[in-house]
Amino acid sequence: MGELMRQHWMPACMIEEVAERDGTPLRVRLLGEDMVIFRDTEGxxxxxxxxxxxxxxxxAFGRNEECGLRCLYHGWKFDVDGNAVDMSSEPVDAKLRSTMKTKAxxxxxxxxxxxxxxxxxxxxxxxxxxxWATAPDRKISIVKMHGSCNWAQVLEGSIDSAHSSSLHSSNMPTATGVSGSTATDTAWLRPSADKAPRLEVQKTPFGFRYVAIRKPIVNEDTxxxxxxxxxxxxxxxxxxxxDQYHLSQMxxxxxxxxxxxxxxxxHPTKGISQDAWRKFCGAEIGxxxxxxxxxxxxxxxNNYLQDREAMKAGDFTGIYGIPTQDMAMWESMGKIADRGDDRLGSSDKAIFAFRTQMYRAAQAVxxxxxxxxxxxxxxxAKLMSFEGIVPKGTDWRLLNVSEEEMAIGADQKSRTDLEEIVS
Structure with a gap:
């Protein structure tokens, strides 16, 4: 799986963490590798x-100055390409000066x-x-949070539509008078009280898309x-x-x-501010x-500071913030959950599709x-989800699908392949 990951560009940090020229270097760990990120004098x-x-x-303790990162121990200095540009502990004519590099x-x-x-x-x-990179920088807001467990059990939470009707029910309450998910300062209102969605999955060249189909409050027959x-x-x-912003997770x-x-x-034009987004999610820095x-x-x-009195008063979880509610579930499974003990149901089609697809993808690599x-x-840049009320019989596979996607093979054969797997 590590080799599979290394055929993709990896997000190391947010730009805001290394925005300052000659600022504090940032220690980052990715795929078990330790690196340091810094912005030099020229940006x-x-x-x-x-x-x-x-x-x-x-x-990470080094001096970030004059277009390079200088180690405190002996003063060796490296530029953004890994070239040694100064080795103060070595003679000026040392051959090592012209050949030394570090991994960049x-x-x-x-x-x-x-x-x-x-x-x-x-x-x-x-x-x-x-x-999301198609939106202006000022219209992109990011929550960042460390999770003490394996990435796959975190990702499985992101592709599990059924859990939102229970775990996040206080943050995503049922509401009349809305035609889709409607954002307020404190909640996302939904036009459905259906907690048992019907799931369908479609294989694609980038992974898969799936849909959770629920009964709406109004006109459920049509x-x-x-x-x-x-x-x-x-x-x-x-x-x-x-109705205010799109949502993506990594x-x-x-x-x-x-x-x-x-x-x-x-969002290209609407959106939510960085401060408001982090406050809504219970993920404010500091x-x-x-x-x-x-x-x-x-x-x-500390049991995620769960408030049992709030639960008695009507809050479903007693845990503040949608991400932390999720973290409580993911981390309580253990560092690496034993999936041999899972008992999957019909609402877990996307979970089964993910496990099957990634297992086979690792074998292929x-x-x-x-x-x-x-x-x-x-x-x-054009991959998009969809949310809303549609007439019964609508082919959800064609909702928000670009011409480019159709051209690269989201065809009936690929759909059938995966539908046979998850049936």
Whole structure:
């Protein structure tokens, strides 16, 4: 799975974390590799192996100055490309000065994130920006939160439409007079009270899309309430929008037992401010999550500060914030959940599809085949979910599907292949 991941560009951090030129270097761990991210004097972003190649001291403590990162131990200094530009402890004529390099990862900036390439440095894939990068920077808001468990059980929460009707019912209440998910300052109102959606799955070249079909409050005999979600391999999920902003998540492996959770709210013209988004999610830096590490204040050890009195008064979970409600479920499964003990139901079709597809994708990579979703031609910028009330009989597979997607093979054969798997 690590080889599969390394055929995709990985989000290392938010741009805001390394916005300052010559600012504090940022320690980052991705796929079990430790690196340091910094912005140099000229505004270029570098991503280097955290350990200095000299004696393996951490460059995260280094001096970021004059277009390079200088190790505190002996003063060796490296630029954003990993070249040694000064080695103050070595003679001026030392041959080592002209040959010394440290590992540097290719870097891109887009959509509020710093992205790094961790695969073969001689086969760097073209960078395809995600759909939210089409919005202006000021219309992209990001929640970041550390999860103390494996990335796959976090991602499975993002592709599980059924749980939102229970776990998040206080934040996503049923409401009359709305035709779709409607955002207020404190909740997303829904036009359905149906807690047992009917799920259908469609395989695609980027992963799969699936739909949760519910009965609406009004006109249930003639209409359906549709919530479509896209899984974009290997770690991105586009979940149904509301009337103010679109929603995407990235569930990024730090290592086998830790995940960085990103939740992006974005829109080309409307949207929600960064401060309001983090407040709504209970993910304000310094209040709900720690600076730098983004570890939660509400944890498994303190029962996520669950308020039983609030539960008696009507709050379903007693846990503040949608992400923390999810974290309570994911982390309580253990660092790596034993899926042999799962008892899946009909509402778990997307979960089964994900496990089956990614298992087969890992096998394919082991055989030397390209990673799922890593090929060219996938219109990442145009991939969109869908949410709303539609007439019964509407083919949900054609909702929000671009011409480019149709051209790359979202055909009947691919649908049948996966429908046979998940039936």
């Amino acid at each position: 270029r972003v570098g991503a280097l192996d955290e350990k200095c190649p000299h004696r393996r001291a951490s460059l 990862y290719p870097v891109r900036e887009a959509g509020g994130f710093v992205w790094v390439w961790m695969g073969d440095p001689d086969q760097v894939a073209p960078f395809d920006a995600p759909n 209409t359906d309430y549709i919530r479509m979600t896209l899984f974009v391999a290997p770690f991105t999920v586009h979940i149904p929008s509301n 569930l990024v492996p730090i290592d086998d037992e830790n995940t960085m959770f990103y939740w992006i709210a974005w 209040k709900d999550v720690e600076p730098i590490t983004f570890r939660k204040i509400r944890t498994l050890e 082991a055989r030397g085949e390209p990673a799922l979703g890593a090929g060219t031609g996938i219109p990442h």
